[in-house]
Amino acid sequence: MSAARQRWLDMGIEVLAEEGGVDAIRIDRLAERLGLSTGSFYHHFRGAAGFKKDLLAHLEEVQTVGFADAVADTDVAPGDGARTSADLISRLAAARAEYRRPRLEAALRAWALTDPDAARTQAAIDEGRLETIRAVWRQVTPDEEEVRLAALLPYVVAIGASAIMPPLGDDDLHKLYEMIVSLVPDPAAEQDDDEP
Numbered sequence: 001m002s003a004a005r006q007r008w009l010d011m012g013i014e015v016l017a018e019e020g021g022v023d024a025i026r027i028d029r030l031a032e033r034l035g036l037s038t039g040s041f042y043h044h045f046r047g048a049a050g051f052k053k054d055l056l057a058h059l060e061e062v063q064t065v066g067f068a069d070a071v072a073d074t075d076v077a078p079g080d081g082a083r084t085s086a087d088l089i090s091r092l093a094a095a096r097a098e099y100r101r102p103r104l105e106a107a108l109r110a111w112a113l114t115d116p117d118a119a120r121t122q123a124a125i126d127e128g129r130l131e132t133i134r135a136v137w138r139q140v141t142p143d144e145e146e147v148r149l150a151a152l153l154p155y156v157v158a159i160g161a162s163a164i165m166p167p168l169g170d171d172d173l174h175k176l177y178e179m180i181v182s183l184v185p186d187p188a189a190e191q192d193d194d195e196p
Contacts, residue, residue, distance in 0.1 A: 005044040007034055007058070009058040012051065017104035022111045022118070056121040059108060063099065064128035070095035071132050077137040081150065082184040084140050088133075089154070089177040090124070102167030105159070130155055153180060 009090075011030050016022065027048060031038050070092050077083040092099075112122040133151035141147060157176055163170035184192040 002044070004036065004040055006132050007036070008041060008044060008051070009055055012055045013059060013062065016055075016107045016111075017101055020103065020107050020110070022107075022115070025052070025055070026133075027051070053117065056117055060121050060128075063108075063125045064132075066095070066099040067129050068132045070099060071136060074136050076136060078140055081137075081140055082181055084136065085150075085154075085177075085181045085184055088136060089174070089181060093174050093177075095146065096170055100158070100163035100170070100173075101163075105162040106167070109163070 008030060011034050012025050015024050015030065015033070018024075026036055027041050031041060041051070048088075054104040071088065074084065074091055075087040104124060108122055108125075110119065113119070130151050133155060135146050135152045136149040138144075140150075154177060157180070158173065161173045163174070
């Protein structure tokens with residue numbers, strides 16, 4: 001991807017996040033903010049419709065790759081959900097600037113309510129992120145229902161944290177995650193309870 005094309009797409013994401021909606025993404029405004037000509041735009045994209053299609057593809061990549069990168073090296077402890085959860089949360093907290101953008105999240109979800117292409121993109125992002133978390137949990141437990149629920153819980157909390165107004169801050173979200181981890185049963189303690 002050329003540097004100019006990348007700049008157009010990145011600015012589209014910025015405008016979507018800052019101004020809270022797809023209607024704010026106008027070629028003339030993007031060109032002005034970038035200091036580029038509209039001719040540059042038409043060199044890289046097939047009009048506004050082509051740009052929005054390419055922007056959605058770019059959003060899907062940005063929103064899933066950063067998340068997957070943050071989770072990739074989670075220290076998985078087979079059979080120990082609490083330890084695995086704690087490491088997963090600390091990795092996501094350390095990388096939250098890479099993937100957590102509540103205003104962008106809200107803007108894309110609003111766009112998805114009125115545009116089938118945006119809805120497909122949002123569904124792909126959600127599924128990609130959830131599958132990333134499920135892949136971690138499959139190393140912890142063979143129970144696929146437990147894997148599904150263990151992935152859903154933190155993800156639903158994160159989406160809710162982005163959806164409320166004002167969005168929940170990173171520190172409060174991290175505290176909620178720590179509370180969730182404290183509720184995960186400790187297998188070592190359970191074994192001690194089973195012993196006579």
